[in-house]
Ligand code: ADP
Ligand code: ASP
């Protein structure tokens with residue numbers, strides 16, 4: 495029988511009613527003629543609750559202990575779902591990462607997947623059982639419990655689907671597909687029947703949390719067909735499998751995304767000489783922080799301003815690192831006009847992005863984006879572009895408005911009924 499991997503997110507197993515509903519969906523997938531393998535997230539809100547608990551005790555809990563704690567959320571949900579399946583007459587067993595050997599490296603809280611052994615899963619489905627696997631967690635090569643990054647159960651599901659050569663990987667969540675914008679923000683967002691890996695990858699990376707970025711990357715690399723569906727209602731859904739030539743729409747922009755998880759840092763009056771950007775950004779990157787959207791101004795009197803974004807969770811530590819590097823630079827390059835090198839942080843920003851393969855063949859997307867934001871008095875602080883996306887940094891207070899007006903301006907609103 496062909497294998498189907500189905501994944502349930504937190505809201506889809508948030509209480510006993512939802513767990514029973516998930517068990518029904520699984521039973522129906524079996525009726526479609528599949529050997530079903532299940533991946534589950536922690537019950538809705540549980541992982542956040544565990545994070546808050548740890549942080550109420552320590553600002554910097556040891557990452558090993560953090561993983562030990564966070565992985566416990568999924569242990570609860572897998573067992574409850576297996577109990578619900580057995581109760582419903584569907585034979586089932588739950589598994590943690592070390593029981594099936596979902597192996598990662600030892601980078602706690604953002605471990606990289608090394609390999610997964612699926613023999614046990616094949617044996618389980620061969621005897622008519624439904625294995626229910628804890629998403630998000632791994633076991634390191636030296637036996638430690640790890641996690642693979644927030645939202646990681648999507649990736650667990652895709653990795654297992656690839657290893658078992660599954661027919662497809664279904665991601666059951668609380669929306670019935672991928673929309674042209676977050677449907678919680680844009681009332682008239684449109685569900686996409688299909689979307690290319692390339693666009694989905696940009697959307698996920700730029701804030702559309704419906705799929706974790708790594709899961710899209712992995713499914714593209716291993717040709718796993720992904721389908722996003724609602725566990726709350728039948729029908730709908732979005733398939734992520736198309737390549738550019740199968741593009742369904744002629745619009746230049748396919749979706750608008752936003753991300754409030756970044757912060758902006760500006761280092762002012764930086765000497766405009768080789769090696770300085772490295773002196774400032776190198777130590778930040780060395781501590782595992784990803785620096786994004788780097789902009790350097792035209793220099794005046796051989797001094798320039800360097801602005802970049804970092805994940806908001808790394809904002810404080812990035813400022814600390816910079817404030818260690820800056821005195822050294824000041825000594826090396828004493829200002830002759832009194833303009834000291836200074837570091838300015840701002841964690842009240844949002845990144846709003848328009849994404850679309852159609853941008854390749856349409857000019858004027860950037861000017862339309864800037865014109866639309868200007869009409870609504872929204873100031874653009876930073877801009878970054880690639881072949882199929884344009885991102886702007888704006889004040890966080892204007893984020894939702896910006897997403898809505900851009901969605902309308904690029905013709906993405908669903909027709910009003
Ligand atoms: P789960 O707990 O099932 O993993 P997530 O909360 O991680 O679910 O992802 C689903 C959420 O993603 C939706 O509730 C929705 O608000 C959000 N989302 C953001 N952008 C989009 C989009 N473009 N299309 C669909 N959902 C989106
Ligand atoms: N429970 C984990 C989280 O909340 C993993 C997931 O939901 O995919 O991030």
Ligand code: MG
Nearest residue numbers: 503645703704
């Ligand atoms: Mg998720």
